[in-house]
Amino acid sequence: MSDPTAAAPVDTDVLIERCLGGDQVAWEEIVRRHWRKVFNLAYKFVGRHDEAEDLTQDIFLKIFRALHTFDRRANFQTWLISISRNLCIDHYRSVRKERETISRDVDSREMGTATKVEPGPLAGIEREDQRALLRLALNQLAPTLRSAVLLRDIKELSYQEIAVMLDLPEGTVKSRINRGRTELARQIRRLQESGLSTPRRATAGRRE
Secondary structure, eight states: OOOTTSOOOOOHHHHHHHHHTTOHHHHHHHHHHHHHHHHHHHHHHHOOHHHHHHHHHHHHHHHHHHGGGOOTTSOHHHHHHHHHHHHHHHHHHHHHHHHHHHHHHHHHHHHHHOGGGOOOHHHHHHHHHHHHHHHHHHHTSOHHHHHHHIIIIISOOOHHHHHHHHTOOHHHHHHHHHHHHHHHHHHHHHHHHHTTTOHHHHHHHHHO
C-alpha cells in the first residue's frame, strides 16, 4: 500500500509559477522530471554520453530562460521537447558545418602541396563532367528522394541521423534511399544515352 502521508506530486503549473518567482527547488524538480527524455533526444544527435549530458545542460539552461514564454494552455512536456529537438538540430548543424569547414581547409592545404600528383587537365574535365552529370540526375529526383540520397551518399550521415533530421522512422528512410538510388541510376543512364553527360567535350570539339 502507498503511504497515505506521502506528499502528492506538485502540479507542473505550480512548479512553473514558483520557478518564475525565483524558486530554485521548483526548477530542479522540473529538470528532474524531464531530464531523461531530453537526454535521450540529445544522445540521438551526438551519440556520446558525455556530449549528450553537456548538450542536455545547455538545453535546460535555454529552456529556463524561455520559461516565461510558455503558454499555460499548452502541454508543457510537448513544448519542452519541441524546443529541445530544435536546439539539438541547431547544435547538430553547427557541428557539421564546423567539421566541413575544417575538412575544406585541410583539403586546400593538401592541394597546395601535392603538386607532384596533380592530375592533367583532361582528368579534371572528366571529373567535372561527372559532377555535372550527377547534379543533373539529382535534380530529376522527387524532393523527398533527393534529400534522402544527399544526406546518405553525399553528406554520409547514418540512417539514424537522417531519421532524426527528417523526423521519420528508419525504415522509411532506408526505403527512400533505396528508391532514390534506383531512380538516380536510371536518370544517369538516360542522360548518358541522350549525350548530355559530356557537354564540355562537345563544346571543345566545336571550337576545334
